[in-house]
Amino acid sequence: MSHQLGRVVSEILHRYFGELVQQVGNDLFIYGSKPISMIVKTTGLPRKQVIESLRTLLKFDLASFEPSVHEVVADYKLLPDNVLLLIRYPRYLLQIKSKYGTEAELLVEELLQQATSTATGLLVTVATKNKDDKEKNITILKLRDTFVSLATAGYIQQAPVADTKEGSSDVPSLVPVATIVPDLDTRQLLHAMTTGSLADIKDNIYWKVNYDRFHQDFRDDIMVKAMTRRIDDNAGELMRLLLQQMYLSSAAWAAESNPTPALDIREAVRRAADKSLLSQHVDHYLKVLEENGAGFVRRVGDAGGGQLVVCGRRAAGRLLEAVLDHVVTERLGSNAARIFRLIRAKKYIEEDDIQKHAMLPNKECKELTYKLLEEHFISVQPMRKAASAGGMAKAIYLYHIKTHDVAHTAQELCYRALHNCLRRAAHERNKHARLRDKQRRVRTIVHGMRMRGEPQQNIDDVEETLTPPELALLKDVEKRLKQLSAAELELDRNLFILNWYFMYSK
Numbered sequence: 001m002s003h004q005l006g007r008v009v010s011e012i013l014h015r016y017f018g019e020l021v022q023q024v025g026n027d028l029f030i031y032g033s034k035p036i037s038m039i040v041k042t043t044g045l046p047r048k049q050v051i052e053s054l055r056t057l058l059k060f061d062l063a064s065f066e067p068s069v070h071e072v073v074a075d076y077k078l079l080p081d082n083v084l085l086l087i088r089y090p091r092y093l094l095q096i097k098s099k100y101g102t103e104a105e106l107l108v109e110e111l112l113q114q115a116t117s118t119a120t121g122l123l124v125t126v127a128t129k130n131k132d133d134k135e136k137n138i139t140i141l142k143l144r145d146t147f148v149s150l151a152t153a154g155y156i157q158q159a160p161v162a163d164t165k166e167g168s169s170d171v172p173s174l175v176p177v178a179t180i181v182p183d184l185d186t187r188q189l190l191h192a193m194t195t196g197s198l199a200d201i202k203d204n205i206y207w208k209v210n211y212d213r214f215h216q217d218f219r220d221d222i223m224v225k226a227m228t229r230r231i232d233d234n235a236g237e238l239m240r241l242l243l244q245q246m247y248l249s250s251a252a253w254a255a256e257s258n259p260t261p262a263l264d265i266r267e268a269v270r271r272a273a274d275k276s277l278l279s280q281h282v283d284h285y286l287k288v289l290e291e292n293g294a295g296f297v298r299r300v301g302d303a304g305g306g307q308l309v310v311c312g313r314r315a316a317g318r319l320l321e322a323v324l325d326h327v328v329t330e331r332l333g334s335n336a337a338r339i340f341r342l343i344r345a346k347k348y349i350e351e352d353d354i355q356k357h358a359m360l361p362n363k364e365c366k367e368l369t370y371k372l373l374e375e376h377f378i379s380v381q382p383m384r385k386a387a388s389a390g391g392m393a394k395a396i397y398l399y400h401i402k403t404h405d406v407a408h409t410a411q412e413l414c415y416r417a418l419h420n421c422l423r424r425a426a427h428e429r430n431k432h433a434r435l436r437d438k439q440r441r442v443r444t445i446v447h448g449m450r451m452r453g454e455p456q457q458n459i460d461d462v463e464e465t466l467t468p469p470e471l472a473l474l475k476d477v478e479k480r481l482k483q484l485s486a487a488e489l490e491l492d493r494n495l496f497i498l499n500w501y502f503m504y505s506k
Contacts, residue, residue, distance in 0.1 A: 004415035006030070009083045011422040016086055017056055020045065024053040028063065028078035035073045060115045061208070067171040074171045084495070085211060087418075087488055092214050096155060099217075102136055103146040108155070111209050116159045118203040119182050123147060124192050131193075140189050151181045154213040159206040216252050218496060223296060223315055231288060234278040238285050241268045242297065246310045255504055259300045259307035262286060266305075294318045313504040320407060320501045323494050327410045328377055335360055336368045340401070343378055348398040369399065376409045377401070404505055411498050418491045425484040432477050439474055442466055 006029050014022040027043050028034065036054070040047050054076055057063035062082050065074040089112055097105035106126050111117055117125075123143045130138040150156045160174035182205065220243050228236030245264055250257040262283075269282045278285060286308065289297045295314040300307045321344070329337040339358050343349055346357075355365045372378045381398045429436070442465060449459050466474075 002412060002415065004412050004419065005080055007419045008415050008422070009078070009080045011419055011426070012083050012086050013062075015422065015426065017053075020049050021053045021056055024050055025057065025062070025078055025083070028076060029080065033066070033075040033077040035068060035075055037073075039076070065171065066173075072171075081499075084492075088492055091218070091489065091492070092209070092211075095214055095217055096150075100146060100149060103138060103142050104150055104155075106130065106138065107143065107147060107150065108209060111156060111207065116206045116208050118206055119147060119184060120189060120192060120203045122207065123184070123189055127189075127193050140193055141186060144184050144186060144189065147184070148181055151179060151207075154179070154210055156207050157210040159208045212252075215496070219312075219500065222319065222497070226315075226319065227289070227293060227296065230294065231285075231292065234281075235285055235289060235293070237272065237278055238265075238269070238282070238289060239293075239296065241265065241272065242289075242308065242310055244268065250310075253312065253503065255311075255313040256298075257310040257312070259309055261307050262305035265308065316497070316501045316504055317403075319497050320403070323497050324377075324406055324410055327413060327494075328372070331375065331413070332368065332371055332377075335364065336372055339365065339368055340372060340377060343399050344401050348381070348400045350396055350398060354399065373399075377406055379405070407498055407501055407505075411495065414491050414495050414498070418488060418495075421484050421487050421491070425481060425488075428477055428480055428484070432473070435470060435474060436477070438470075439466060 006026070009029055010022055010026050013025040023043050023045060024039060027039055031038075031042065034042075036047065036050060039045075039050050039054075043050065045053075054063065057076075057078070058065065060082075061079070063076055063078050065076050067073075068075045092112070093105050093109055096108045106129075107122060110122060110126050110129075114122070123140060127138060127140045127143055130136055147156075157179045158177050160176050162172040163175040220240065223243065224236045224240045227239040242260065242265065245260045245268060246254075246257040249260070265286065266282050269279050272278070283305075286297075286306075290299050290308075295311055295318060298309045298311055298314075300309050325337055325341060328340045335358075338360070339354060342354060342358055346353070349357075351366070351369065354369060355362050358365050360368070369378070373380060378399050379402050381400060382395055383398060384395050442462060445462050446459055449462065
């Protein structure tokens with residue numbers, strides 16, 4: 001684990017959980033797995049605060065534990081990859097709202113805030129919070145049906161349960177359990193919402209968000225949008241249908257899916273609505289996807305119209321190349337990106353050939369090549385030519401790209417940029433904390449006055465407590481925070497593609 005990753009993880013923990021959890025998380029990141037006594041010793045925090053911090057990390061699945069060597073106490077370990085998912089929460093909510101509506105967004109948001117919850121507790125809590133909101137019109141019946149849909153589709157799953165029977169260790173282990181869609185009694189839910197008590201409902205099954213299911217949707221969206229930009233909307237729709245067929249017979253993250261008959265694809269296209277052009281020319285689009293689809297789809301055999309395979313590993317590699325091209329362009333300019341793409345296309349190439357094919361001035365070409373080498377985007381391999389009669393052996397240098405190493409370099413750059421965004425956003429919030437707090441108080445007072453039906457003149461008097469210079473400053477601060485938030489999400493998208501590639505490279 002790198003130093004840049006540690007800085008990002010520390011900043012995220014501080015943003016969402018405060019300074020105490022940040023100190024414990026930093027200690028676990030630096031030293032690896034440790035028991036509570038060693039964490040207390042190295043951090044200097046009271047034992048009670050360390051236990052509370054560990055409880056928070058374990059609750060949100062940001063740390064794990066396992067029996068120590070003596071199997072008497074537990075060793076705790078931080079999970080940095082799960083910590084990075086905290087900044088992805090807005091994408092989860094947007095994804096689930098676009099597919100299942102407002103009720104699903106409210107359920108997932110509440111479950112993300114609580115980490116784990118029973119089905120009845122989750123439904124009653126969300127229904128109680130939104131019972132006075134007439135615009136959303138949230139009812140317990142809609143929430144129940146939405147919860148069943150989310151559990152059936154795999155967006156939420158049952159949380160692991162503790163098991164102490166496997167061995168003689170005093171430390172329990174968490175065992176995953178199969179998700180069973182619950183049968184929720186509507187009358188009990190309505191009674192619990194009316195009385196505000198869950199004592200009469202016996203529900204001991206806890207639920208959590210299934211991040212992997214969301215990540216499958218993110219992967220599918222990336223591939224569909226790539227085909228849409230590369231060819232057209234019909235090709236993107238065909239790619240989506242191919243991915244749906246892949247799930248029927250293959251593992252979600254398989255390097256290559258099992259072959260899907262073209263007949264099944266044609267049938268799926270016919271069932272799709274409002275795609276008359278695609279249904280008329282489905283064979284042509286399949287041919288275009290195969291020949292000009294960046295290797296996302298591969299044909300296997302010709303029997304029965306052929307069978308098609310979705311190549312997940314190949315797709316991850318091609319998307320990684322696009323990310324690396326973008327990183328080089330932003331860091332060193334478009335001419336450096338041209339040299340980078342030339343070296344990748346030629347596999348191995350001499351410096352003189354780079355200057356010949358890149359169509360750049362020799363001095364600029366050499367300078368950019370050495371910058372790429374200095375930034376670890378390219379590598380050099382020395383070789384010796386065979387010596388001629390009576391002559392000395394001549395050394396030549398071949399430039400090439402080690403994709404795996406360059407991907408790690410790009411990942412480190414993303415971590416550094418993400419840390420800078422988080423620090424800058426925290427600085428903006430702290431610098432203008434008093435003014436933003438004043439704005440929140442004014443908005444709360446105005447909202448209360450409007451609910452009570454007070455005259456508009458009184459409301460205007462309260463709103464005028466924020467002076468024009470303060471309003472202008474608040475507008476600038478909000479604009480900067482939105483820009484930083486958008487940058488965080490873009491960096492997270494790049495990290496998602498990089499991690500997708502590393503999953504296959506391992």
